[in-house]
Amino acid sequence: MKKGMIKVSVLYPNGEGKTFDMDYYCNKHVPMVGKLLGDSVKAATVEKGLTGGGPESPALFAAMGNLYFDSMEEFGNSFGPNADKIMADLPNFTNIEPSVQVSEVMI
Amino acid sequence: MKKGMIKVSVLYPNGEGKTFDMDYYCNKHVPMVGKLLGDSVKAATVEKGLTGGGPESPALFAAMGNLYFDSMEEFGNSFGPNADKIMADLPNFTNIEPSVQVSEVMI
Numbered sequence: 619m620k621k622g623m624i625k626v627s628v629l630y631p632n633g634e635g636k637t638f639d640m641d642y643y644c645n646k647h648v649p650m651v652g653k654l655l656g657d658s659v660k661a662a663t664v665e666k667g668l669t670g671g672g673p674e675s676p677a678l679f680a681a682m683g684n685l686y687f688d689s690m691e692e693f694g695n696s697f698g699p700n701a702d703k704i705m706a707d708l709p710n711f712t713n714i715e716p717s718v719q720v721s722e723v724m725i
Numbered sequence: 726m727k728k729g730m731i732k733v734s735v736l737y738p739n740g741e742g743k744t745f746d747m748d749y750y751c752n753k754h755v756p757m758v759g760k761l762l763g764d765s766v767k768a769a770t771v772e773k774g775l776t777g778g779g780p781e782s783p784a785l786f787a788a789m790g791n792l793y794f795d796s797m798e799e800f801g802n803s804f805g806p807n808a809d810k811i812m813a814d815l816p817n818f819t820n821i822e823p824s825v826q827v828s829e830v831m832i
Contacts, residue, residue: 625772629785644831664832665732668797671825678736678826690775718778719785724751725771 619661623723624687626697630680630714632667638680640666642711648683651704658696661686680714686723693720726768730830731794733804737787737821739774745787747773749818755790758811765803768793787821793830800827 619625630638644664652659663684667677687693697704708716726732737745751771759766770791774784794800804811815823 619770624775627789640831648832662832663726663830665828666831667826667828668731669827671827677828678824679828682734682826682828717785719774719789720776720778721772721774721784721786721789723770724747724773725755725769 619686619723621723621725623660624690624693625721625723626685626687626693627719627721628683628685629717629719630682630712631717632677632680633714636680636714637712638714639711640681643681643683647707647711650707651685651700654700654703655685655696658687658692659685660688680712690720726793726830728830728832730767731797731800732828732830733792733794733800734826734828735790735792736824736826737789737819738824739784739787740821743787743821744819745821746818747788750788750790754814754818757814758792758807761807761810762792762803765794765799766792767795787819797827 648662648664652662665682667679667681669675669677687696755769755771759769772789774786774788776782776784794803
């Protein structure tokens with residue numbers, strides 16, 4: 619990604635009783651979001667949590683999904699009108715309430 | 726990044742009184758880590774936290790640094806012997822104790 623781009627991370631904290639359907643997420647949810655937001659999304663990445671810092675420690679997040687935009691305006695204008703539709707899909711793949719972080723790409 | 730790669734995220738939680746010198750991190754720390762770990766590191770990315778889910782909410786993490794490896798073995802073999810040297814540099818740019826997440830790239 620290029621310096622100055624906006625990265626929107628959706629982080630799904632791990633925990634007892636938490637479930638996350640990675641197949642649905644990768645094959646249904648992320649493509650749906652991509653379709654809704656259109657060309658504003660410059661890239662999308664998904665990671666599955668394996669461990670924490672040590673091999674025996676649990677991962678902080680069961681999954682992390684990241685969307686890249688050219689600017690905050692592009693993010694706001696494309697995500698805002700579709701937020702309800704996107705959020706409504708969450709119960710189809712997880713019982714986790716995600717945390718969102720908006721960042722600026724430095725490197 | 727390619728599916729199956731290992732992403733090691735170093736996450737610096739925000740908080741009152743927390744400091745983070747992004748210039749030092751990008752221009753000194755990350756290059757030092759890259760030099761120590763050598764060819765095992767396939768890519769490095771850095772993001773600066775801007776906000777949480779809403780424009781008024783604080784970012785969860787002041788900064789996120791990510792290293793990509795071809796496998797857990799490549800990560801362990803290159804990071805392990807250099808961990809002490811890398812950790813010793815932290816007080817030079819932050820008073821935050823970072824959280825580490827090891828993930829598998831899905832998309």
